Amino acid sequence: MASSSFLLLISLLLLLLPFHSDADLHKTRLRQSDLFSESHVSTTADHSTPPTVFFEVTKPIVTPKAKPCSLLVLHHDFAYTYGKPPVLADYTPPSHCSFTKFSKIVLEWKATCRGRQFDRIFGVWLGGVEILRSCTAEPRATGIVWTVQKDITRYNSLLSKNQTLAVYLGNLVDKTYTGIYNVKIHIHFYPEEEGFGGNGVYSEKLGSAYDSDSRADLILPISRNLPLNDGLWFEVQNSTDVQLKEFEIPQNVYRALLEVYVSFHENDEFWYSNLPNDYIVANNLTDTPGNGPFREVLVDLDGDIVAAVWPFTVIYTGGVNPLLWRPISGIGSFNLPSYDIELTPFLGNLLDGKGHSFGFRVTHALNVWFINANLHLWLDDNSVKTEAKLLNHIVSSPSMSQDLNFTGADGTFLTKVTRSVSSAGWVKSSFGTITTLSNQDLSYSNLMMMGNNGSSQTVNQEIHFNSSVYAKQESSHVYSSKTLKTFPLYMYSNTIDQGNGSYRSIANLTLGFNEKKTDGLGSFISSLKNVQNGQGLMVVKGNLVTSGLGSTQQDYRYYDDVQCYSRSISSSNYTILHDNVKNMCGEKQNSSESLRFRRWPIPARRASLDSNLFVNNGHV
DSSP states (O other): OOOOHHHHHHHHHHTTSOSSOGGGGTOOSOBGGGGSOGGGOOOSOOOSSOOEEEBOOOOOOOOOSSOOEEEEEEEEEESSOTTSOOEEEEEOOOSSOSOSOEEEEEEEEEEEEOSOOOOOEEEEEETTEEEEEEEOOOOOTTOEEEEEEEEOGGGHHHHTSOEEEEEEEOOOOSSSOOOOEEEEEEEEEEEOOTTOSOOOTTHHHHOGGGSTTOOOSEEEEESOOSSOSSOSSEEEOSTTOOEEEEEOOOTTEEEEEEEEEEEEOGGGTTGGGOOOHHHHHHTTOOSOOOSOSOOOEEEEETTEEEEEEOOOOOOOTTSSOGGGGSSBOOTTSSSOOEEEEEOGGGHHHHTTSSOEEEEEEETTOOSOEEEEEEEEEEEOTTOSOOEEEEEEEEEOOOEEEEEEEEETTEEEEEEEEEEEEEEEEEEEETTEEEEEEEEEEEEEEEEEEEETTTTEEEEEEEEEEEEEEEEEOSSSEEEEEEEEEEEEEEEEEEEEEEETTEEEEEEEEEEEEEEEEEOSSSOEEEEEEEEEEEEEEEEEETTEEEEEEEEEEEEEEEEESSOEEEEEEEEETTEEEEEEEEOOTTSOOOGGGSOOOOOOSOOOOOOBOOSOOEETTEEO
16 A cells, blocks of 8 residues: 555644634645644734735726726625625616716725635626636735726626625634635726727627627526525536526527636645546545546536536635735636637527526536636617527547556656537528637646655646637628637645654746637737746644745736736745836837746645744744
């Protein structure tokens, strides 16, 4: 029987966790900070020091110069909210604004917290439609504050009517975990401004569906219905679990798009580092997440696959080593990405006046995945009923290869997967007959290495998530878009016994989110290159962390036809070491100045810290 010292250590340490562990809150990863003796850790809030500002590096939202009309929609303290209903508020469109048409609408989430608390996943829904999925920052005794701004202009039709706002943030407060999240949510409405916003070339002839600033006329929630004692998301518990939602659409729809929100937790929070089942069985491991490192979210329509989502590897603010994310948060952690799926080719099936259903499932899933969606619909005001037909739909089976090579607890595992989905259909409306073609091409590679008798792990993964949409009339091009996404990830972790009852935990990682958009005919639309490097170290003796260090470097570069933005920044243990923001427009980009996707010489197991890390009885 092979069993690594690292895994044995985890089993022993789990016995030290308090009864209300984070596993009760959809988490299972080891919290190494729970090793601290409570007599050494202050959980009392310190109001004498200004709070630390946490943030996620991203481009600023381009807004008109005019001052917005702002609306406070929620102010609430999230204390012991786990297992309780979402916090509800009545939303009414702003009546105090001097204007009624908006060029830009921005959601602003601002929160403060003091004391000790874990990271918490949360969602914001309006009329059952999710408009934000996010993760809280982990506080410190002196307090933290963070702000998330999100462009929610695409939900304009939803915001024009009275709705119920629902926020679920499952938090736990007791004598150990004292952090209460004080939250304010504002919505800022900007007036129309000449020359600002999209006025698509085809907007007059073909409706708003093909405007460059496209906003759906109707958005249907594909989520769970209130009342609930949880979020409105569906929970996918395993690989055979399919979560269904029935719906029916109006008869004058001429374009349909499904926006999918995804987050992963508990045994699949670090799915990309999950071990193959053969390795787990051969080494007689227990309580070790398995099913290998590949996951895909499948979207079914009436039982048939219509699309796949291969998600970005978001690392939450308590993940791997929390010192990495103080104060710079992980890519996507404060504003998790959603994924758009073109469903217009399937209107031939949906425009039959009958009810239909979406299904969500996850290949190789362990518990638990939170998934829901929004169905964006464009309506033909000049028609009572549109006509449509699905011409073809091809879903390739996933082509998967696995090469497992291990002896005892050491070895290498290579997993490769490809899949493609394509569909085509036409819709006849007052704008004419438009044929839409939609394609997805996906590829995945994960090389995992276990060493040092299973105490070290290296993960080298890359996901390519490419999609395209092309719409045309008989002899003319109507609309086209092509998106190329690449999600690279490198993680290394190691636990080294140093004798005298102490050990050293090392975690290094590189995380990237790259996206290029063209109009499908080769013309440039936008480009994003976003990469983070992090290095984390903790030395633990007995029940006390005697030293710790977390350093992060990030390079963010975005440009399109109206905005050029770059930011190069680095931090170490709450301190910003370097921060350079500039406008790249008109400047020749020098790739040598940016962070490269780093290949570390050594390997990341699950490890994270509490909010109060003490180093020789002092705060880190």
